[in-house]
Amino acid sequence: MSAFAFPASRVPDPAEAPSLRWGIAGPGWIAERFVESLARHGSQRVTAVGSRAADRAAAFAAPRGLRAHGSYEALAADPEVDVVYVATPHTAHLEVALAAIAAGKHVLVEKPIGISAAEAGKIAEAARSAGVLAAEALWTAFLPSYDIARQLIRGGHLGGLTAVVGDYGEYLPPSHRAHDPELAGGPLLDLGIYLLALATDILGEPDRILGLGTALANGVNGQLSALLGFPGGAQATLTTTMQGFTPAQLTAVGTEASLTFDGPFNSPGGLTVRTSDGEVHRWDGMPGDHVAGLHFQAAAVARALEAGRTEVAERPLEASIRALRVADELRRQAGIVFPGE
Numbered sequence: 001m002s003a004f005a006f007p008a009s010r011v012p013d014p015a016e017a018p019s020l021r022w023g024i025a026g027p028g029w030i031a032e033r034f035v036e037s038l039a040r041h042g043s044q045r046v047t048a049v050g051s052r053a054a055d056r057a058a059a060f061a062a063p064r065g066l067r068a069h070g071s072y073e074a075l076a077a078d079p080e081v082d083v084v085y086v087a088t089p090h091t092a093h094l095e096v097a098l099a100a101i102a103a104g105k106h107v108l109v110e111k112p113i114g115i116s117a118a119e120a121g122k123i124a125e126a127a128r129s130a131g132v133l134a135a136e137a138l139w140t141a142f143l144p145s146y147d148i149a150r151q152l153i154r155g156g157h158l159g160g161l162t163a164v165v166g167d168y169g170e171y172l173p174p175s176h177r178a179h180d181p182e183l184a185g186g187p188l189l190d191l192g193i194y195l196l197a198l199a200t201d202i203l204g205e206p207d208r209i210l211g212l213g214t215a216l217a218n219g220v221n222g223q224l225s226a227l228l229g230f231p232g233g234a235q236a237t238l239t240t241t242m243q244g245f246t247p248a249q250l251t252a253v254g255t256e257a258s259l260t261f262d263g264p265f266n267s268p269g270g271l272t273v274r275t276s277d278g279e280v281h282r283w284d285g286m287p288g289d290h291v292a293g294l295h296f297q298a299a300a301v302a303r304a305l306e307a308g309r310t311e312v313a314e315r316p317l318e319a320s321i322r323a324l325r326v327a328d329e330l331r332r333q334a335g336i337v338f339p340g341e
Contacts, residue, residue: 004257004275006283007151009144014042014299018306022298023081023105024049025072025096026088027060030110030290034085035064037294044298050075072096076103083301085137086110089177090184091339094119097134101126106133108301112193113317115184115338117324124317133310135301136320138197140266142296142312145285149252149259149271153202158254159276164199164236165253166265168192169223169246178242179220184338186221188327192240194266195250196323199228199236202252205322206230213334221336228326268293 022038024031027049038044046066051057054070061068069075076084076099084100086093086109094114097107107127113136114120120136127134140146152158168191172178178185200206208229216222223241230236239246248264256276262269268288273281286292297314304312311317331338 004157004273004279004281006271006273006281007148007155009147010151011142011144011147011296012299012303014295017043017299017302019043019045020082020298020302020305021045021047021080023047023075023078023084024060024066025051025075025084025086025100026092027051027056028087031060031085031087033290034087034294034298037291038298040291041295042299044295044302047080048075048078072099073103076100076105081105083108083133085298090115090189091182094122097123098126101130101132101134104130104132106301106305108135108137108297111136111138111197112189112324112327113320114324115189116341117321117328120317120321120324124321127310127317131310133301133305133312134317135297135304135312136315136317137294137297138194138315138320139290139294139297140194140198141201141315142300143268143293144296145261145268145271145283148283149261152259152273153252157257158252158259159256161203161234161252161254163234163253164202164238164250166195166199166236166250167239167246168195168248168264168266169239169241169244171244172242176242179216179218181218181220182339186224186336187240187242188221188224188331188336191242192224192238193323193327195238195240196226196326197319198250198265199238200323200326201319203228203230203234203236206236206326209326209329209333211330211333213330213336215335221334224330224334224336226326226330262287
């Protein structure tokens with residue numbers, strides 16, 4: 001019998017984090033779930049919402065008792081807002097984040113923090129210059145299950161790391177914004193960024209990148225696969241698609257054990273470790289959706305600010321930029337061009 005044992009999660013109780021006042025930039029699908037998650041869990045308070053369309057902001061605000069602003073600049077200027085959660089389409093992340101930072105507000109920007117490494121770098125530099133916190137809202141990195149995985153991986157419990165294997169596919173209908181080339185369409189920024197973020201968090205910066213993409217009839221990328229090589233010989237094999245559902249699992253392989261995240265791997269859920277002696281070990285974390293998990297990242301921001309930090313330890317800005325550097329190269333190889341490039 002293997003002596004393997006799962007460590008305990010080190011994620012503090014979100015209810016014990018300092019309470020901040022949050023403003024929501026972009027009243028869409030993910031913003032609805034973020035606000036509901038904060039209302040159900042933890043200690044954070046949402047006070048305002050902003051949109052370029054005043055009627056959309058008002059419709060979002062009314063049932064939630066929030067102040068509504070008809071522009072992102074007005075939201076950023078609201079004295080009752082400490083942090084702006086940027087939940088706009090990807091192509092507006094840079095503009096909205098920079099406006100909030102210029103107004104002296106901290107920002108938590110939905111993943112990916114920018115559509116390119118250059119955009120992410122601009123947000124990071126602006127935040128450093130202004131002395132405010134900036135972070136990427138890659139919610140997976142803040143979950144208790146990922147903290148346990150991080151301890152296993154970085155503590156050497158899997159042995160020498162040799163591979164990461166992952167997939168993430170969903171069926172996104174033609175009406176979804178991912179089919180719009182003007183909104184940086186394709187599965188990469190909505191789905192594939194999770195694969196790149198976790199693979200580079202686990203294995204580091206790749207020194208070899210091979211990408212293969214397939215375009216839809218309108219020219220938008222429909223699926224993308226990547227083979228990444230890392231110093232020392234480790235590899236990552238990743239694939240993402242918006243043309244159908246896949247198991248959405250991710251496995252980190254080591255010389256002594258492999259660790260598999262239950263699908264969908266980016267959500268709250270369980271972990272399976274298979275040790276080299278053939279034993280199977282389970283950590284049965286409770287499966288959950290966005291409402292069950294998004295509040296962890298808000299609490300992490302609050303704890304970082306209380307400690308006087310301008311980054312979150314769970315997702316440093318350099319980690320966000322590193323994943324986007326890989327995404328940039330994959331796009332170059334696949335011929336994927338985003339607006340403004």
